[in-house]
Amino acid sequence: MFLWFLVALSLTEAAAAASIDAFAGQWQGQQAETTEGTLDADKLSIDVTALSNGFEIAWHNLAQLHQGGGPDAALAARFARSNRQGVFELVPAGNSFIDRMFATPTTGNPLDGETLLWARLDEDTLAVYSLSIDQKGGFMLDHYSWTKTENGLNLRFRGQSEELGREVMIEGQLVPAGE
């Protein structure tokens, strides 16, 4: 019985690891469609690195780019598995290599002015979320999801800004870089 439990556990972990591997690599944005205005498809590009306990991802803040861009529109974060299946917590940046190996994942509390970042992985979709609350209590909620397709990834982005009273939707296609 215990043996079966161990086999099942290792299979589950292997499946989860395989899912992350499926997204690993550099992905080049090819096509972008927005609810209003235009967006350079190159800004859809992402870079995902699979790690033993999670993954690292570099991407662009599409809501910010959609509103005219900015020098800090490029984002990068490391996520580690949480206690919940398929859910990943942000690992704070700026630690040493050793610290990062043993760091306990932490999350920002949006009520304290911090940005909450987390990620979700299911069979064929990797999603990254962020929630922040401004000084007056208005919130900004961004949701990126990349779904595997035959040729690459399909991006859906939804950015909701209560302060601006608007919602931005962006869809696009990504292919493996170099193809």
Next chain:
Amino acid sequence: MMNQAGKAIRPPTASLAPLLGLLTMLALLLTPLKGAEADNLSRFFGSYVGKAKVENLKDSTEQERDLDIVVSPYRQDGLKVEWVTVGLVDGRRDVPGVKRWSQTALFRPADDADFMVEVSENNLFKERSDVQVVEGDPVRWTRIEDNILHACAFVVLDDGRYELQVYQRILTETGMDILFERIVDGQVIRRVTGSTVRTT
């Protein structure tokens, strides 16, 4: 003059007079702001009754509900919102199948921001740093913008998707309109719109 430890407290000396003057001026400057904030909040205080329409967007069904809302002060500068909702059956509340929900929310001003955070009456002093949002701890907050009392509740679900509930209570000449949306991972699952009249 004696304090609790039995030691004499000396009256203010001349050297403290400028400091006391400064403190008095600061207090006078701050008083109108606190008063304005209190007025802003007190506009919502009262009892309201009315009706609402519930749209379940997943199965395209609608329901009618009776509303009973009480907004009152909580402690010195907080807010208490109590509401009772009655799910009607064919527009009636005196037949089998009627349901009743009762909820209360308490808010106090956030430490360093211009909004209010929800507190639990049983655990007023829980540190917000203890909150683990990704592990499923909900965050709830409220703010006032013009005639609207916005209340939001956010939680990360077990599978990593999120649920956001946005509740707007909008002051009108006769009472308060309400707009509620329950959103799961970007999809509006339920929408409630209604209107109430002020009874007190």
